[in-house]
Amino acid sequence: MFLAVVTAGSLSAAGRLLDLPPMQVSRRLAALEDELGVRLFHRTTRSVSLTAEGETLVPYATTMTEAEESARGALSSSGAAASGVLRMTAPSVFGQFVVVPLLADLLQSHPDLRVDLDLSDRVVDIVGQGLDLALRVAPLADSELVARRMAANPRVIFAAPSYLRRHGRPSTLADLQAHDCIVLQAVPRWPVVVQGELKRQRVAARVSTTSVDAVRAAAVQGLGIAMLTYWDVLPQFATGSLEPIELQDAVMEDLSIWAITPTRRYTPARVKVFLDALQTRLDSGRSPKERRPL
Incomplete structure (x- = not known):
């Protein structure tokens, strides 16, 4: 719930994201602050913003929720099941041509999965925006993010x-x-x-x-x-x-399609199933001379 408020930017928007009344979100947030003994957000009638203590909590809360999702996925009887909201960004043309056509089969196979897709040619701060994944077609700058090469794209x-x-x-x-x-x-x-x-x-x-x-x-x-x-x-x-x-x-110039994730640990099942589907699609689209281990 804390991370939903961070992502949504207001209690009412977080309530819509979680399918909860805003009052219930407010009460749960207040209970969390009481338990921790700190104020996590500055509140106004229309929006909330993180305090210094709230900023400190974000990476810990993210790790906790990702670890829970990974554990549930590993222990589930259907190990490949994915749920929750897959938040990702992709270049506009590549997203329209490759990513969007994947979604019908993906969502049918995983009824509890939802997708929030930002199609943009700008480089998005996936950590700051709370995204699970970014697809990029460009030379990569050095960073602490985790990059996986999906396919050649000269x-x-x-x-x-x-x-x-x-x-x-x-x-x-x-x-x-x-x-x-x-x-x-x-x-x-x-x-x-x-x-x-x-x-x-x-x-x-x-x-x-x-x-x-x-x-x-x-x-x-x-x-x-x-x-x-x-x-x-x-x-x-x-x-x-x-x-x-x-x-x-x-x-x-030889470019590549890269999948960028915030961390190598606790990769959510929703990210794994999407990348598997994307890899299959990219493999099918290569010319014969490109169909080799990457």
């Missing part, structure tokens, strides 16, 4: 068959300079590896946008050559509406 360049028929297929980095390119504004120069060294290649951007969806849509319409990651364009590769382009003198 950058790829591609174009529509209609564009390639009109303008030809580039075969070298120099050839790109004669082509119209569609550029994601967050990556104005394309990361390529030449003779083992990563360099940033400037291209002639005829279309520039902030949206991965827009880059892909413009490429499908034949407006130019684009660069995204493999999983961003896998459906279009499968249907033939986009074709990958390989260069003779360079390869694209």
Whole structure:
């Protein structure tokens, strides 16, 4: 209950999360404070905020609840059962294409499981936001978080068959300079590896946008050559509406899909069953040359 108030930010919101009347939440919170002999929250009529003592309690309370969930899962007759709220974040396009389609079977298999999914391309503080899991497609900065590599996700360049028929297929980095390119504004120069060294290649951007969806849509319409990651364009590769382009003198930067969790200990069953389902999906989407132990 204490952690629900921390996450929700008010007693009434915590009550909705726990399916309890706000008055009952308030009474239980007061009883906890009486038992501990400290005030855990500063209260106003609309919100609550942690005291210094409350801040101190958060990691201990988190460890206690995670340990209980792990114990119940291990001792349950259905060891794979998952329950509670899986709070996670994922990149927008990857989340829509890969994560959301997993949820129907996952929730049907685990009736007591609920999912709170934040689709965002920003890097979310999963500890500060109280999240169980973050999926990321980017080089990882050093941190104390636990990272599990799920699959390769290299950058790829591609174009529509209609564009390639009109303008030809580039075969070298120099050839790109004669082509119209569609550029994601967050990556104005394309990361390529030449003779083992990563360099940033400037291209002639005829279309520039902030949206991965827009880059892909413009490429499908034949407006130019684009660069995204493999999983961003896998459906279009499968249907033939986009074709990958390989260069003779360079390869694209090799990224990966990472699952980030706050701690290695007491991983809740809800996280384990989701990651198992995600791994199965990612394995099925690899090209034959990528289907190897990661």
